[in-house]
Amino acid sequence: MITMEAVIEVPAVVSASPPPWPLAAMAPGSWLVLNAGCADDQVGLFVAALANRIEVLPPGGRDEVVNALLAEDFLIAAGGLRIRDSTTGTVVTPGCCAGLEDWRDWAQVLIGNSPWLGHDPGPEVEIVSDDLRVWQDGGPNRYRGRWAGVHVDLPHRALPGLLNGAHRDLVGFLNPLTRWATRVGLQQRGATLVEAIDKNFAITAPLDVQPLQ
Structure with missing residues (x-):
């Protein structure tokens, strides 16, 4: 079974010390599924x-972190969409500098293009007849005229359903985000923060991908 998940990369360090609220204990460089x-x-x-990517005024507590986020014109997060083949156990993750904010670029595959999915390694989508081959490190091998390494194969017609599933997951993530903002005590700023995250990561906007015949 092929799945597509919205993920962000866990940062090596969190700038605020101590953290302004409880954080899940996850290894740096691992992937948080949303x-x-x-x-x-x-x-x-x-x-x-x-x-972690923006300047937060001292002492770096809850209010300072939230104020800094709300003052930003753009919010970004290292990550994107992760492809997993549960049958083979193969996983293709976003490359370095890929951002969750660009997750909708995957729809470019439906018109024959491979979106930029990061580098080091360089994930890339190869169109093979009616199927797609998603490479974990496609760039360097491709330029030598050959492909090799970790990849996930999926039918081209499956992509719209996978993208719609990732979209539903992101929309669903807004519910725990809203509850968290209330429990942390953000009050009206909590609703504003949820709106900013929704806007910057294009979460609830319609996703116009249709099943392929």
Whole structure:
């Protein structure tokens, strides 16, 4: 079974010390999956990861972190969409510098293009007849005229359903995000933060991908 998940990369360090709220204990460089089942500490880790890229005024507590996030014109997070083949156990993850904010670029595959999925390694989508081959490290091998290494194969017609599933997961993630904001005590700023995350990561906007015949 092929699945597609919205993920962010856990940062090496969280800039605020001590953290402004409880954070899930996850190894740096691992992947946090975003969906309706996220616990409070996982949501807290997601929000802390967003703040890790921006300047937060001292003392770096809850209010300073949230104020800094709301002052940003753009929110970004290292990550994107992860492809997993549960039958083979193969996983293709976003490359370095790929961002969750660009997750919708996967729809370009439906018109014959491979979206930029990061580098080091360089994930890439190869169109093979009616199927797609998603390479974990496609770039360097491709330029030598050959492909090799870790990859996941999926039918081209399966992509719209996978993208719609990732979209539903992201929309579902807004529910634990909203509950977390209330429990942390953000009050009206909590609703504003949820709206900012929704807008910057294009979560609830319609996703116009149709099943292929």
